[in-house]
Amino acid sequence: MLHSAVLMPKPTFFNLSEKKRQKITDLAISEFASADYDNASISNIVKQAKIAKGSFYQYFEDKKDLYLYLVDSASVQRIDFIEAARKAEKSKQKRDFFRELRWRFGISIQFSLHHPQLTQIINRAAYSDSPVKKEVFQRLQAAYKKPIHDLVERGIANGDLRADLDPDLATFMILTTADNLRYFIPEKLEIDTEALTESAEIVLDMQGVERIFDGLIQVLERGMGSTTA
């Protein structure tokens, strides 16, 4: 995803002062987080950013260019966030498959609480229509899927998971469930969905979330775990 793509905008964009560039980026994120590709409006972004339409097109080739930049950048930030969290961990002890999985669920939630708009962009990218939907979907899908798939393979290899488990199927179930937790958690904990996508500061009933994770991991562990363990 990242390697070749990360800086799609024109060089002029990166010549801008940090402040101006950040302002434009922030407003663009906000726009694409609150509306899907078609409804997000360049006109609106430039109005808010108080720059001329023409200037915008000095920075970006076109709407797609900006969009891909935002999706990539959101995706990279997510990966960095997870990396950072992993490095920040004290205990070096390895977790077994399901403890590791649980940890990842937790981190995902953390990211979406800290960066609701980036999360929104990523979520939209995968499902809402856009001229580049297919490509973006596959990129994101691969980026999300690979780590889990690897984890599953390792889990099978080291006996945490049943040997006869289909790794593709297991990966699918885990990813799908994790991804849709964003609908289930607010519903179960009776939280206003609107608020989650806007404010950066949400107090979540962490105990409630933990309980959901417990239930989830329990089902997955019984369902996929090796019986000898």
Next chain:
Amino acid sequence: MLHSAVLMPKPTFFNLSEKKRQKITDLAISEFASADYDNASISNIVKQAKIAKGSFYQYFEDKKDLYLYLVDSASVQRIDFIEAARKAEKSKQKRDFFRELRWRFGISIQFSLHHPQLTQIINRAAYSDSPVKKEVFQRLQAAYKKPIHDLVERGIANGDLRADLDPDLATFMILTTADNLRYFIPEKLEIDTEALTESAEIVLDMQGVERIFDGLIQVLERGMGSTTA
């Protein structure tokens, strides 16, 4: 969902000859199946149907009106399809929870193969942006969720499912997994996704599908099933 809503269009629409009404409906379905709410174009529908723009607005209040009609009608057709399949069954013997679940997975696939456009509309309705997204999402969600939730409750009551299982969580996992099978199956069986949403006649590797169901049900059964059974 159905009760009050099913016939949103104006009476004039139902005064139309069966043929004309069907033509308009079919073209509208096709339009809203191939584009999301915003990109679906009334202008395009009337052009294809060879009726005047003004005529369209004699039949429907506005774009939302048509859209809600289509979503409702797709939803009703899905329910009818399942009902019909159930009635067509010879054996009256009751299935246990997981056999019942498996049967429902199968029927869902059948419906999406027989009515790819209706399926597309329903899928879009739940996730893509529209002025009535929230309402539609909740309606559909409820319509899908309730039957499964009931099934789960019964499963727990009769001992097919663990007594300590959270019914909401179980329902969520089942629904989410079932819903996303539409991504997994084509990927796993290496089928062109495009084709699935267009043609009505697709030959699916049913053995492959059965194998996926087997794996899925196995995980769910071990994960949620009562250990005594």
Next chain:
DNA sequence: CTAGAGTGTGACCGACAAGTCACATGCTGC
């Protein structure tokens, strides 16, 4: 034959979008 309700029509309107371009401004090296 005619009055008038119901139906059909498509040019038209206002809104808004993405993207362009001729021109203005600022900035640097000479």
Next chain:
DNA sequence: GCAGCATGTGACTTGTCGGTCACACTCTAG
């Protein structure tokens, strides 16, 4: 001070949309 390049500008073009409306047609009741 000035040539010339990079950057900034916003009115403008082109396109599409949802929705309207003054008018035409049709068909039935009297």
